[in-house]
Amino acid sequence: MKKYKQITKRGLISYIVTSLIFITVYWISFYELYTLCRFGRVNNNVKVLVLCMTFFLVWLIILIVENIKKSQVLLEQDTDKGEFYSSCKAKWTCIIIVSIVLITGFYGVKIYHSGIKYNGKLSWLLQDLKNKRTVKLEHDNIYNDGIEGLFKDVNQKVNMPSKLYIANNFNLKFDHNGKIISFDTYLYGKNDKGKLQSYLINYDSNKSENITIYLNGYVNASYSNDKLLKPLIKTMKVIPLKKTVSKWVEKQYEILYYGKRSFGYNTQGIVYIDSKGKINAEVNPFSEIVGYFVSVSVPGKDNIYTPVRYNLTDDLYSIKEAQPSRENKNDKISDEKYNSSNQFHLSKKVGYRLEITAVALGNRSYSLNKTTDGGTTWKTINEDPFSGMLGSAAGITFLNDKLGFLCLSYNGGRNGQLYRTADGGISYKKVDLPEVKVSLSGEGTYNPFDLPGMPYKNGKALDILVGQGSDGNYNGGCKALYESKDDGVTWNYVKEVAKN
Template structure:
């Protein structure tokens, strides 16, 4: 009897240790899985997860083996069993089950959260799985294949409508032989059922030989004919692109199709047959579908050349120009006018996966724009959430991420030539307030409201600066 009780006690001890180890490994597995889904740190985490899975498999095999090989006890042996040990074992087993359920519920909720609203790496993975397409890039020479070649390759993977509009611009980089090095554009149109379809298209030869297409992106479709893509095809056929870039003797060149737009300098006006239209009367502004050709990062060294398609369907848009009948432009999240003529705007230079990179441009006559900062956000990408200048030197930019759920504020004190990120981390009262608005000046001091973004309520925190935005301090909550 004593021997049997000793055996039973040893079995109980092993069972308790088994339960504790199982719960510990189960916790580690879900903890690391949550980190993986949230941040996507693959290396070390995947090794830990693999080790946990091996443990679960071995544990399951041992459990099944014990159940199969366990001898059937006689009634007398059953009576001899230590009832107290059995109760203790059952309690520990129940505790282990409850802990496992709690771990599953707690981290399961976190993992689910990481898979929604771009709250984690899992959400981006699911988004790509659903909307990302890869197309073989066969027609990759801009001289030989034109824009039609790109559209043809994309249509091999996704069927796009014939009538397409741009959200912003169509940018492309190519070498002296016409080989396309990169391209970015965001297109939309109506499918056969009249439903909106969007296509975020990008290509980078240094990263992949495939064209990347993201479907079902966010766009504000106004179907403005100024942003039609089709005139781009005609422009590329009629504009002497190869001859233009041959004058620069560089390794890479860029083109930017703006849609219908006006420029007052370095513009060559073309009719539908490719003939040059003279515009000697400077009292007139000619507006057409415009293509800019330039050397990237050498805008100060080489003046961009622009080709504008005027004839045909666009002939009626030639109009008298003077300040009285020019259309006043209002400030927005991507454009700000400091005075009647001086303005700043953020121009999209690349787009991918719902995020964009920008260049900062300036105008002193509301017509001609010059790039003054190729990368004002210092490598960060997202969606511009605001731009403002309080004087000719001091200004701020906003960049939002994760669908507008959070963002950053950037400050310049040299008129936009350089920007630095404003750090609110150390002074925040509540970390959930993470989407700053544009600062404003009142009584010689600067103020900024920081909200919770698209994933929070409308409450904001008010901060104040007495040194032109270098440092800030919390003032109060604003409903």
Template sequence: MIFIFRKNIKTILRSLLTNPILIIGYWIFCYELASLCRYGRINNNIYILLLCIVFLISIIAFTTIRIIKDREYGSKKSNTWQYISIIIILAITLFYGVEIYKSATNYGGKLAWTIERLKNERSVKFEHNNIYEYGVEGIFEDINKEYTLPKKLYMASDFKLTFNSDGTITSFDTFVYGKNTDGKEESYLITYDKNKSQDITLWLNGYAGSDYDDDKLVEPLIKTVNAIPVQQTVSKWNESKYGLVYYGKRNWGYNTEGIININEEGKEVHLEEATSEIIGYTVSIFVPGKEKEMIPARYNLIGDPSWSKSNTTPNQDSSKEKQQELTNNNEQFFLSKEVGYQLNFTDKALGSTFYSLSKTVDGGETWEVINEDPFIGGIGSVSGITFINDKLGFIGAIRPSGTNGELYRTDDGGISFKKVNYTPHEVKLNSGQSISPFDSPGMPYEKDGVFNMLVGQGSDGDYNGNSSALYQSKDNGETWEYVKEVKSS
């Protein structure tokens, strides 16, 4: 009896493997499955996949019943066709298996994003959703109920929030990081959109480009918003929707337009006429889309000396470099006192951040978007921006994984960008294995007519003390040649 059963099983398998109709159905199934993993177009693929599954099950059931009833069925196929059919099935499985694997790794397809979401996306119930009652502190309180945030938080990106006239928060997003009690860095991409969900969405373990710059502290945001009479401020505008934005510490120069100094009780503090540049952790309240018509209320909390005005008296001989030192950072670059460029956060999706590029010609009083997508897609974070002149400039990006970066070049003043390519420098390890550790380009700089660029190793770099590779270009950064390895200082 057991012998007959085993013989039937072998006959069934042989019949299935040599059935041309089943092979065609299997090929269609694998094609549609690979397409679904890469593009994620469920509506386009799911019905065909279900139809294929039903078809394959029907073929298997029909073949099994037929063989049990007629033991001679399926045993007449030639050995040559059996081998050919097995090779075809193995080839289909291997080819589409590799395609599915690619879709699941290195953000090569929709499947990789789905896996990333399952690993790192979390939801938190948003209860303190009224800015008049809870400020922004309520947001962090709700998150702390389920995830203990680091006590000292820094922003990797700006904090932006919108709310209705009744104080209901409708959206916000920011990317914060810090060290927990064990000294380990944690990062949180925090987003909320009332139209999509009633919960706060968290993305854990993203690459924050952590520099622990005190100019990007989160604490001043919380304390300042607690002191601001938000409802009283927006009531004078009589609009239905309002916005709040916080970039960290900002330098306003001597421009006092919209600047309001308040104490911790929310009372306005009138200071003497500015004899120094206005520098503070500014929280701005505004009407979205009407910033030019209705000047934003820019609040600086007075109390902590490091949060209010600078005590430095301006020097009439101050150099252009000093002015740039106060304004230039990874996302902003001033070519002159009047002309500057700024990368602006526009959206976040599945761990990627999207930016636009703006330009000012009046020292930052007004900005105009000149490129809606300079990075030609989403990135993890900005690694830098620099302009050599009003035409030639560079912007840098870190990929969402944080392990490598990219450089983009413009020769038309930022209207368009192209990715900069350079030949990766290979090094040989003691084991004989060759690797290319240098994959995170820094901002190019010009010296004696030659462009220089240091290419680092990214967040996973540990080769030779995390050294860098020096590249040089003699054609304004279009092509680059490896020069030497440079030790980290």
């Protein structure tokens, strides 16, 4: 009898201990499986899961062998004592089963939740299986194959619509031999059934030889002609790309396209090109510079090398004959007045002009000169109207012989600063425009309006349209309208104005 009691105690204790170990390992395995599905930490999780699976296999073998032995012993012992042992074991087995069900249910729900869109790594894996496509980049030389070669490769895997729009921009980097290093863009359009299709396309030669295409992503589809992709393809066919970058001795170059853009009155780097490749870089605008510009530059070095911004046009030499833009039709302007980036005439005899006094790293300093004899002679009236700031002249206007405004743009026309004079140009002060805060998806707010135009009269008040600069793409490239009732000393934001 004593021998029997020792066997029963030992067996029961052994069963409880091994069960606790089993439950612990079971919990660890489900926890690791959940974190794998949630966060995708493959290296750490998979190792632990393999150890857990090995444990389960060994445990199962030992359990089978022990059960066989115990069943033989129980057959030789007193029946009542065997029933007592079986009762204790059955109760503990129920506890084990309940624990397994709770662990399975708890982590099962979490794993299922991680498979729901955007909730975990598992969801991204499922999304990739459904929407991710890859194709090898065969046409990898921009000099030889152009942009069209790239899209030929993409269309081998996905059949994109013929009419495509850019959701953000098109960015491509290549080396001095023309080999494509990387590119990315987000395109959308309507398929044959009129259904919206989107294509997030990217390629990085340092990571893979394949182009990656993600389908059916969220896109704010405005179908604006300002965002058409076709002008990029047409312009790239005629751009002398290799010749353009040959003057920059660098390892990497960049092509940027945002669709239709406005550079205000900033002519820096602007080049007009026709379908035969003929070029007109002598731009003297009489109105805002707007077009489908394709920029060629050295990434991160715009302050050293001025980007070349190509605009495809059918009538190459009609650009200089453009008429002045009239912000307010009720504001009568004589035919002699015109507003360019660096010159303004108040009358046939009186005019003002910004003259370049120094150039440093692609930026310029200016003096303000004045003529009172129709341009025969000029006199410097302000040696430094921008108070030591460097940039590019982006506008000049005078509303009378005392009140006038200047704009200096920075960073290749990405933003600018407005200056005001109340003494005929003798001195200028910066103008502070209240910022307009707009939401940036999941990243707080920002002010997209940072390149001021020239103020103009609107009845007794002054109005000004502030654009988004060369890198702006908020809400179709709209502008912010401001109003001043104290001759431009202070300004109030009025509303957004759609881009013409």
